[in-house]
Amino acid sequence: MSAVMTKGATLVNLHDFVHERFGPDGFARLCAALPEQAVKMVGSPNATEWYPFADYEQVLRACGEVLFEGAHEKLDQFGAYNLQKSIRGVYKIIVRVLSPETLIQKSARLWSTFLTESRLEVERLDKNRLRLTVTGLAPTHAVWCHGLRGSFLGSLQACGVDEAAVVHDACVLGGAPACTFLASWR
Numbered sequence: 388m389s390a391v392m393t394k395g396a397t398l399v400n401l402h403d404f405v406h407e408r409f410g411p412d413g414f415a416r417l418c419a420a421l422p423e424q425a426v427k428m429v430g431s432p433n434a435t436e437w438y439p440f441a442d443y444e445q446v447l448r449a450c451g452e453v454l455f456e457g458a459h460e461k462l463d464q465f466g467a468y469n470l471q472k473s474i475r476g477v478y479k480i481i482v483r484v485l486s487p488e489t490l491i492q493k494s495a496r497l498w499s500t501f502l503t504e505s506r507l508e509v510e511r512l513d514k515n516r517l518r519l520t521v522t523g524l525a526p527t528h529a530v531w532c533h534g535l536r537g538s539f540l541g542s543l544q545a546c547g548v549d550e551a552a553v554v555h556d557a558c559v560l561g562g563a564p565a566c567t568f569l570a571s572w573r
Contacts, residue, residue: 390439390440390441390504391439391440391441391502391503391504391505391523391524392437392438392439392440392502392503392504393437393438393439393440393443393501393502393503394434394435394436394437394438394500394501394502395432395433395434395435395436395437395438396434396435396473396501397443397469397501398428398429398432398434398438398443398446399432399433399434400465400468400469400472400473401429401432401446401447401450401465401469402414402429402430402431402432403472404464404465404468404469404472405417405429405450405454408454408464409454413453413454416453416454417429417446417449417450417453417454418430419453420449420452420453421445421446421449422445424442425442425445425446425449428442428443428446429446437503440502440524441527444526444527444528444530444531447462447465447528447530447531447534448528448530450462450465450530451530451533459528459529459530459533460529460533461533462530462533462534462537463533463534463536463537463540464537465534465537466533466534466535466536466537466538466539466540466541467537467538467540467541467544468537468541469534469537469538469541470537470538470541470542470545471541471545474545485546486546487515487517487542487543487546487548487551487570487572488509488511488517490542490545490546491509491517491519491539491542491570492509494507494542495507495508495509502524504523504524505521505522505523505524506521506522506523507519507520507521508520508521508522512569515571515572515573516569516570516571517569517570517571518567518568518569518570519539519567519568519569519570520565520566520567520568521535521565521566521567521568522564522565524559524566525559526559526560526566527560528560529558529560532555532558532560532566533555535566535568536553536555536568539553539568539570540552540553540570542570543570543572546572548572548573549572549573550571550572550573551570551571551572552570552571552572553568553569553570553571554568554569555567555568556568556569
């Protein structure tokens with residue numbers, strides 16, 4: 388298997404998230420906790436380039452440690468932010484009329500444009516519940532799972548549904564064959 392790569396657009400959004408939420412001082416604290424290679428990557432990312440997933444995960448982990456004081460689950464805030472920033476212009480209007488299932492199905496088809504060597508599979512459980520399964524990816528820390536949970540939750544919220552919830556019910560870090568998430572809404 389090749390090294391997993393992530394698209395720079397996600398890093399651009401992470402850069403902006405840190406600056407907007409924590410200011411220049413927060414960004415400086417984050418950079419101080421990172422090796423030089425990661426500082427270069429997050430300091431001026433190119434949206435169209437590919438970066439090693441392991442390096443991206445290292446930056447996420449430092450965000451959790453430094454900016455959220457070890458509360459890594461708060462990285463779901465970045466996931467939701469990343470999703471919102473990725474939906475621009477006329478797409479913001481279109482997304483509001485899509486069902487959550489349609490939006491997430493379309494996201495699954497676009498998955499490889501943001502992350503290599505892995506897949507997002509969507510299974511409809513009933514009218515307002517989906518099982519989302521990520522295969523081919525082995526994160527080394529739960530920070531990535533928290534960010535992805537936030538992205539899924541942000542997808543539901545972008546559709547304007549009520550009572551959106553996403554539960555990370557199985558994780559490769561706990562020995563599961565894949566990370567799975569249960570998404571529900573009213």
